[in-house]
Amino acid sequence: MIESDSMPKAVVIGMPGAGKTRLGRETATLIKAPFRDTDQCIEEEAGQSVSEIFDAQGEQAFRDMETGVILDLLKDFSGGILSLGGGAPMNTEVFQALQEYRRAGGAVVYLQIDPEEGVSRAVRSDHRPLLRGAASERWMALYRERRSVYQELATITLKSRNTTPRALARRLADALTERVVHVSGPDPYDVRIGAGVTERLHEMLGDQTMRVALIHTQPVQRHSDHARALLRQAGYQVVDLTIPDAEAGKTIQVSQGIWERLATEGFTRSDAVVGLGGGAATDQAGFIAATWMRGIRYVNCPTSLLAMVDASTGGKTGINLEQGKNLVGSFYTPAGVLADLRTLRTLPNEIFVEGLGEVAKSGFIMDGGILRELEERAESLRSFDGQESDQSLGTVVQDLIERTVEVKARHVSVDLKESGLREFLNYGHTLGHAIEKIEHFTWRHGQAVSVGMVFAAELARITGHLDQDAVDYHRQLLSSLGLRTWWNGGDFDQVLALMHRDKKARGNKLRFIILDGLGKPTHLDDPPVSALKEAFQAIRKEE
Ligand SMILES: NC(=O)c1ccc[n+]([C@@H]2O[C@H](COP(=O)([O-])OP(=O)(O)OC[C@H]3O[C@@H](n4cnc5c(N)ncnc54)[C@H](O)[C@@H]3O)[C@@H](O)[C@H]2O)c1
Numbered sequence: 260m261i262e263s264d265s266m267p268k269a270v271v272i273g274m275p276g277a278g279k280t281r282l283g284r285e286t287a288t289l290i291k292a293p294f295r296d297t298d299q300c301i302e303e304e305a306g307q308s309v310s311e312i313f314d315a316q317g318e319q320a321f322r323d324m325e326t327g328v329i330l331d332l333l334k335d336f337s338g339g340i341l342s343l344g345g346g347a348p349m350n351t352e353v354f355q356a357l358q359e360y361r362r363a364g365g366a367v368v369y370l371q372i373d374p375e376e377g378v379s380r381a382v383r384s385d386h387r388p389l390l391r392g393a394a395s396e397r398w399m400a401l402y403r404e405r406r407s408v409y410q411e412l413a414t415i416t417l418k419s420r421n422t423t424p425r426a427l428a429r430r431l432a433d434a435l436t437e438r439v440v441h442v443s444g445p446d447p448y449d450v451r452i453g454a455g456v457t458e459r460l461h462e463m464l465g466d467q468t469m470r471v472a473l474i475h476t477q478p479v480q481r482h483s484d485h486a487r488a489l490l491r492q493a494g495y496q497v498v499d500l501t502i503p504d505a506e507a508g509k510t511i512q513v514s515q516g517i518w519e520r521l522a523t524e525g526f527t528r529s530d531a532v533v534g535l536g537g538g539a540a541t542d543q544a545g546f547i548a549a550t551w552m553r554g555i556r557y558v559n560c561p562t563s564l565l566a567m568v569d570a571s572t573g574g575k576t577g578i579n580l581e582q583g584k585n586l587v588g589s590f591y592t593p594a595g596v597l598a599d600l601r602t603l604r605t606l607p608n609e610i611f612v613e614g615l616g617e618v619a620k621s622g623f624i625m626d627g628g629i630l631r632e633l634e635e636r637a638e639s640l641r642s643f644d645g646q647e648s649d650q651s652l653g654t655v656v657q658d659l660i661e662r663t664v665e666v667k668a669r670h671v672s673v674d675l676k677e678s679g680l681r682e683f684l685n686y687g688h689t690l691g692h693a694i695e696k697i698e699h700f701t702w703r704h705g706q707a708v709s710v711g712m713v714f715a716a717e718l719a720r721i722t723g724h725l726d727q728d729a730v731d732y733h734r735q736l737l738s739s740l741g742l743r744t745w746w747n748g749g750d751f752d753q754v755l756a757l758m759h760r761d762k763k764a765r766g767n768k769l770r771f772i773i774l775d776g777l778g779k780p781t782h783l784d785d786p787p788v789s790a791l792k793e794a795f796q797a798i799r800k801e802e
């Protein structure tokens with residue numbers, strides 16, 4: 260039986276001369292995995308070259324050896340990259356084993372070569388026993404016989420045309436390190452997290468779409484240019500919409516401008532929206548998609564850490580009013596989310612750090628593993644500048660994004676419209692949103708939520724739910740990440756009035772999310788004003 264723990268990470272198949280060995284070896288180097296080529300394994304084992312085995316024992320003997328080697332390696336080559344001989348998948352036993360490998364989650368990579376190129380390489384090569392004699396005719400005959408089998412088995416197809424082996428290996432390495440979080444519920448979708456995942460836009464938008472509104476802000480122009488090029492290549496008509504940056508983009512005036520443009524451009528129900536940027540841009544893009552003709556398809560391409568871990572997923576779309584944050588909007592799920600880690604290369608450090616606020620939130624409410632990872636890597640995370648100088652840090656960031664999205668997915672999958680469980684994702688937000696408003700959005704969302712979580716922890720202590728150690732832990736962890744833990748702005752009455760506009764409030768009663776312990780969120784309904792005042796005092800710092 261093939262088991263995911265011990266099987267290879269990828270198996271490369273394709274015609275002789277396609278470059279499978281080179282692709283496999285270079286990819287393995289990039290992702291630091293072991294590499295095996297089955298022809299070489301057989302040669303080592305037999306002490307003869309493949310041609311010598313063919314000559315001395317015949318093709319069938321070679322195929323038997325090959326099958327044995329492949330079946331063994333599919334069961335026991337943990338995390339490796341395996342390159343197969345071109346004819347191997349034609350063997351029924353190997354074919355079935357590859358199907359089983361796929362079912363266990365394995366990646367079968369079909370390296371596709373243009374027939375003209377394949378033939379010309381075949382003519383030049385003199386070591387392939389099956390191509391002896393009329394090499395070009397033999398190659399074409401094998402190609403016709405095998406290509407549908409390769410296609411049927413492939414989970415990833417790479418075309419070698421117009422590219423270099425190095426670039427192909429990079430693409431494969433990216434595809435193999437991609438993570439996917441599935442969000443279930445009435446309209447299920449995937450969140451794909453990895454370098455280069457923007458290339459999957461076409462896959463997510465589908466072929467029914469003709470026009471795409473690409474909504475983005477100016478600081479992410481470089482990434483929206485890339486997305487626009489990919490969309491055009493895929494044949495979509497792209498309407499490029501640059502909206503004001505950050506919270507200035509989350510207004511009804513901006514929505515109105517976009518609606519009018521969509522009308523002018525003739526957007527129909529089968530057209531789509533792509534939201535690319537930080538959480539403010541994806542919130543506005545989702546809102547447009549939710550409201551245009553009462554709802555069209557949209558895909559989010561988050562480019563800030565906060566948008567990747569939180570804003571782009573879960574379908575809370577909306578805009579702000581002068582009176583408060585996110586007061587108008589709708590629950591409307593995207594068709595998919597593409598969190599392209601390459602976009603983090605341009606993300607300013609302070610915006611990366613604010614995103615850690617929502618990562619920590621997910622740790623506090625559900626996943627202790629996130630908290631441990633944050634503790635261990637706090638120093639390097641707080642100075643993360645998106646560069647790839649420290650590869651292990653890149654993997655930590657990808658892990659943290661995946662885990663945080665998993666926490667989000669667990670909540671929104673069962674409670675899309677926030678009737679109970681989903682409210683836990685709002686930990687720290689009741690005060691956080693009030694701070695953002697009072698500070699005229701000069702405070703970043705994640706920083707405001709960070710103070711909001713300290714406030715909620717103090718409130719939990721005052722009402723007998725948390726001990727002092729847990730409150731101290733909040734302050735210590737958040738400040739080690741470069742997040743704020745105190746706030747001296749506003750006054751209590753102003754804050755209280757704004758907290759009454761929180762969406763968890765019912766009538767005159769406030770509702771908070773607090774912890775009964777780490778990973779144990781609960782609701783606190785209508786706490787006494789004296790407790791709120793005491794918690795408010797606890798987040799003030801003497802200057
Ligand atoms: N819908 C939800 O569930 C949800 C969840 C959390 C937060 N939010 C909302 O998300 C917003 C906060 O998101 P945010 O922190 O991303 O803020 P933001 O959208 O204001 O982005 C922060 C800044 O970073 C820039 N930026 C983003 N990616 C960049 C990149 N790769 N390179 C260079 N610059 C980049 C943006 O243009 C902006 O200037 C708030 O409006 C918040 O209410 C929504």
Ligand SMILES: O=C(O)C(=O)C[C@@H](O)[C@H](O)[C@H](O)COP(=O)(O)O
Nearest residue numbers: 569573575584585681684685688762
């Ligand atoms: O997805 C949710 O639900 C959340 O509460 C996630 C929050 O981190 C996010 O900031 C959300 O936008 C807050 O929504 P709101 O309903 O409090 O405006």
